Amino acid sequence: MGNWKRSLISECVRVGLLLAIAFLITGLIISFTGENPFIVFKILVSAAFGSSAGIAETLSAATPLIFTGLAIAVAFRAGLFNVGVEGSLYLGAFGAAWVGFTWLHLPGWMLVFLALLFAGMAGGLWALGPGIVKVRYNVDEIVTTLMLNYVAIYFTTYLVTYIYGVPGLANAMSFPIASMARLPRLAPPSQLNLGFVFALIASFALWFVLKRTAFGYEVRMLGSNPLCVKWSGMPDKKIAVKAMFLSGFLGGIAGAVQILGIHYRFIANFSPGYGYTGIAVALLARNNPLGVIFSALLLGAIYNGESLIELMTAIPMEVPRIFEGIIIALTSAELVVQLWAWRRKGKPRESKR
């Protein structure tokens, strides 16, 4: 049996076990609220895969998650933990909306290109700061990116409330973008749009970059053996900063795609935490860009059923979040390894830390 086959099987076992545990705990919590968990899960599955419209909505829900998942995966690959994808997403979304409602006279394809470019730059530059202070002054990037998320959300809310906002609305939002800048919908009643295709392209592109280019090699080396990178004379700090920029760039695109494809304007607090869900997406896929597509589809399916659960049962829209939380908490746990070790030795392995 080939090596990749064996690792594929063990990955399937890992993910299967993880999902089983997550469903079990979520089910217990649902039954505690007095609802039947099986009915809730049935609604979830039929909403996500029961009809072609449902599948289209699932793909649409997965679109931003693919981008945020890729954003987090590329940072992880370089040994960095960018929790700030949510912030990059907000700035990217605003950047895209700004292009869309400012340059109204440009042709459509150019508007979309510029909007994506601005979004990526805004998101990338936002992540650049934490990256630079990390390599220059060794400031923990987890804490700074986490803090800057709050700053990004408040800042963009300020922008659309006071400067670029439509006055007199309870929910702060920007002017609408030019209709030329809208991404075409692929399956009209659903919100599925060209952004999903962009997401697939981005996944393959990132896979290629990581696997086949010198930069990708440097990133992977930095993540797996930073000392080796340093001593072999590679510019480790530059690589880390570049990876951070790329991570933020992808986060910015995630926001842009939501604006250009779905909302058509910037809305304050529009993200239900795509940046954080991206952590679950990346971890489930073990930071593999192609795997990210599948884990984003899985979480997208769960989020897609969210509103239907609320509609058809009494439970508020917390079930997908609980599920997501369990997955994030458990993905890095060595469930299989530890179960095996316990059975063999009667006690867990010693911690390496």
Added chain:
Amino acid sequence: MNIEELIGVTLRQAAPLMLVAYGGLFSYHVGVINIAMEAEMLAGAFAGLTITAWTNNLLLGLLGAVISAMLIGGIFAILTEGLRAHLVTSALGLNTLTTALTRLLMWVVTGSRGAFVPQRLLSLPRLQIPIFKAVPVLQAFSGHSILVYGAWLAWVFTALWLYHTRLGLRIRAVGENPEAARAMGLSIKRIRVVAQLLCAILCGLGGAQLSLGDLRLFTSGMTAGKGFIALAAIYFGRGRPVFTTLACLLFGFFDGLQSRLQLWINVPPQLAQMIPFLTVVAVLILVSWRDVRKGARA
């Protein structure tokens, strides 16, 4: 600008940060980056308020806050020590889970989805200090909820425990050099778990101060990053209790300032709300920059 008001609001805003940060010191010194403090605090805030409203008993409420926080801390310890899960991801997962879970439980208990404002709620007793009340500036230190004073007691308690007891020494030994600690015959895992549970106790109390002592209501996600700010306060002080306290007071001051700024002058609220988070980032960069420069000179 009224100096008494400013001192008072700083003390009130700093108290939950202090309680959580002192708890975090146990984690910090045992070598664990504890981002789950946010979740522990939120659980404490929810359980403290709900149980107090339900039983009409403050002591039970506080106990519930502590136990629920310890539950989260216990799960975190099992995940990271037993199953060797990644410290940051498992904590972030617990944060997501706890935010959703408290919202769900709030709906189960009250039928409300945004906030839980009990009609008649016992609030934490306020400590009046008779001598201070007559003096102009000192009067700002009187009349706060007991947990505000509890936070200062927690400082003394934490500093003494960490630096002057056997367990404190062991905690620091495990954090500083796990191999040496193991060679001494200590069980690293057991000490890590104990430290995380101690941390959770104080986080639960910090959450209770937020919901029971200060606002007297619970809103979904009401900790709003306070657990992270407390963590930054620890980083600011490199784990030393004195500097951690100073950082908490500083962050509390800016937190209080932003709510007052909106009342006094016409600052857009979103810009004012950014201040505490920007302060944390600026302080972290300054501290690390100083360390790097010191290292370069030596």
